[in-house]
Amino acid sequence: MQRGLVAPRFAWKPSAASYSHSHARAVGWPLIIQAGIPLAIILVELFALRTWLVRSGGQSNLLAALLSQRGPGTFRFAVVQFTVAFAMVLLMFGELRLAHLRVAFGKLEPRGVVRSALMAHAAFVLVCASLLATFFDVPLTLGWAGVLTFGWFAAAFAALWFAAVAFVPAPFWVLAFRAVRQTLAFAAIVAAGAFAFGRLAATTWEPLSRATTAVVYSLLHAIVPGVTVDPAAMTLGNSAFRVEIHAQCSGYEGLGLMFVFTAASLWFHRKEWRFPQALVLVPVGLSAIWILNCVRVALLILIGVAGAPDVAVNGFHSQAGWVAFNLVALGTCLGASRTPWLLRRHAEQTSSRVANPTVPYLLPFLAILAGAMTAQLVSAGFEWLYAIRVIFAAGALCCFLPRYRALDWRMGWAGIAMGVAAFLVWSAMERLTGSVMSAGMPAALAGASAMRQNFWIAFRAFGAVITVPIAEELAFRGFLLKRFESEDFESVGWHSIGWAAIILSSAAFGALHGGRWLAGILVGILYALTYLRRGSLGDAIAAHATTNALIAAEVLVLGHWQLW
Amino acid sequence: MRRKLVLNSIIAVMLVLGASSVARAQHGPPSSLPIPPRGPRAVPEIDPASATAALAMLVGGSLVLRGRRR
Numbered sequence: 001m002q003r004g005l006v007a008p009r010f011a012w013k014p015s016a017a018s019y020s021h022s023h024a025r026a027v028g029w030p031l032i033i034q035a036g037i038p039l040a041i042i043l044v045e046l047f048a049l050r051t052w053l054v055r056s057g058g059q060s061n062l063l064a065a066l067l068s069q070r071g072p073g074t075f076r077f078a079v080v081q082f083t084v085a086f087a088m089v090l091l092m093f094g095e096l097r098l099a100h101l102r103v104a105f106g107k108l109e110p111r112g113v114v115r116s117a118l119m120a121h122a123a124f125v126l127v128c129a130s131l132l133a134t135f136f137d138v139p140l141t142l143g144w145a146g147v148l149t150f151g152w153f154a155a156a157f158a159a160l161w162f163a164a165v166a167f168v169p170a171p172f173w174v175l176a177f178r179a180v181r182q183t184l185a186f187a188a189i190v191a192a193g194a195f196a197f198g199r200l201a202a203t204t205w206e207p208l209s210r211a212t213t214a215v216v217y218s219l220l221h222a223i224v225p226g227v228t229v230d231p232a233a234m235t236l237g238n239s240a241f242r243v244e245i246h247a248q249c250s251g252y253e254g255l256g257l258m259f260v261f262t263a264a265s266l267w268f269h270r271k272e273w274r275f276p277q278a279l280v281l282v283p284v285g286l287s288a289i290w291i292l293n294c295v296r297v298a299l300l301i302l303i304g305v306a307g308a309p310d311v312a313v314n315g316f317h318s319q320a321g322w323v324a325f326n327l328v329a330l331g332t333c334l335g336a337s338r339t340p341w342l343l344r345r346h347a348e349q350t351s352s353r354v355a356n357p358t359v360p361y362l363l364p365f366l367a368i369l370a371g372a373m374t375a376q377l378v379s380a381g382f383e384w385l386y387a388i389r390v391i392f393a394a395g396a397l398c399c400f401l402p403r404y405r406a407l408d409w410r411m412g413w414a415g416i417a418m419g420v421a422a423f424l425v426w427s428a429m430e431r432l433t434g435s436v437m438s439a440g441m442p443a444a445l446a447g448a449s450a451m452r453q454n455f456w457i458a459f460r461a462f463g464a465v466i467t468v469p470i471a472e473e474l475a476f477r478g479f480l481l482k483r484f485e486s487e488d489f490e491s492v493g494w495h496s497i498g499w500a501a502i503i504l505s506s507a508a509f510g511a512l513h514g515g516r517w518l519a520g521i522l523v524g525i526l527y528a529l530t531y532l533r534r535g536s537l538g539d540a541i542a543a544h545a546t547t548n549a550l551i552a553a554e555v556l557v558l559g560h561w562q563l564w
Numbered sequence: 565m566r567r568k569l570v571l572n573s574i575i576a577v578m579l580v581l582g583a584s585s586v587a588r589a590q591h592g593p594p595s596s597l598p599i600p601p602r603g604p605r606a607v608p609e610i611d612p613a614s615a616t617a618a619l620a621m622l623v624g625g626s627l628v629l630r631g632r633r634r
Binding site: 325334 | 616
């Protein structure tokens, strides 16, 4: 048995048709470095740029003011809406093109660095930095702000391109782009459509808001004493708690997202649907999401009237819309997959008795997400019910114990050592951003009784060290790492997992960590390497648990509570 | 012509995503609507601050639903 750290490999795939895991071959560190360096350079530069902006960003001119405004109707809000819609389509349906992307990676060959391209990259990075300094330090007119913005984006694109071709031949990027261009273009078009739909709806939101107000009032007036509605101001509630059914809560945001979801689903899986019957999913989904939004507003008022306005506003409102959207989107998928009338082939009409190999790997992780959403639904800023995440995850894990016995659970010192290394990376990144050192215990927790504090800390630590590492490693290393290699992920041997899968699964892992995305990507790569050392999921879990245990120790001993 | 259109679309997306990363770097309170202590309260339907977990749930749920052995 090979004991050393095995270098991950690119699989050689002359064409998509002849791709087979048995054709995998090792290509060594030169190729790994070649592929990893441009990514690392871009990540470090992005991180440095972000840190610089956070520490020095002024608000002196028009552009800075435009970017810093928050809330519905602002440029920033519009960008976030577009990004969410784009990411949703890409994440949901981009995997259909992964086989083509793997072909591009398979044709990558080792090559030296093109120094002229590297110098051009450095030059364009400097141009970007100087333009940014101009944005934030010099008062600008709208026209000049536009010209400089265009110049900045052009320079940023050039910097990206030259970094890419300095290390990897341009034909590879052309091939990779061809592999994903349709998905990217479709995601952009759908997101732009959703954005335009949202803008259009924003100008005609009043009828929708009036309808929402009427439905919510009819739901509430029999059970809430003293509930009144003000049609002119579109406010609803009683003397203790009132909400305003304004543009952003009239339902059109959910309608827009649901439209994106169903349109993308119908297009990407068009070979599976029977048309025109399948088009009925659009009105069904839109109606369901609007009705659930009415129920959401009614529940929000009920919570506020019941004496928990902070929970209603700070917890329920930020989660309930997404809970409703997930329920409708996944419910529509599930219902449609079991409706022969909508499907072209009877083979697609799978029943619950058919084996589903993804469930044991993903359900514990989804249970944690569901637990988090549930806990935050009823929180007022601080997640007191964190224990729900642990209980949900433990329950899901218990359901599949017999299946997990078949996995490789060997744990060794290498895993623990890699966990320590991941902790050092995580800790270094926190210190680079300067966001952790001054944080104390959250006020809500500090003000609680000792027993309540200990109870919360015990579940938080148990979750961080036991349930979260198991659930996340099952999902990201046990499933996603292999799923990026093949749809039949269970047939993928750990020997044939390539860097494309490592980078993509680690990117997904990093994205899940929000503002700590870069640290998440780096430790994700470390956990993947730990798993690939000998194909043991136990090693990856040991590494992850070690990292989380050290973070928990830093929180509890040194008081760096922002890490939690 | 078609290739140029697709390329332009990709560039536009990169521009918007780049702007998003710049916007996210600014100072200010966490993304949420200002909530007055009294009076009418605005209630956002889809809160971008919760998008990560919600999208992860959506993608994971979809993978499970489409993961049945054929």
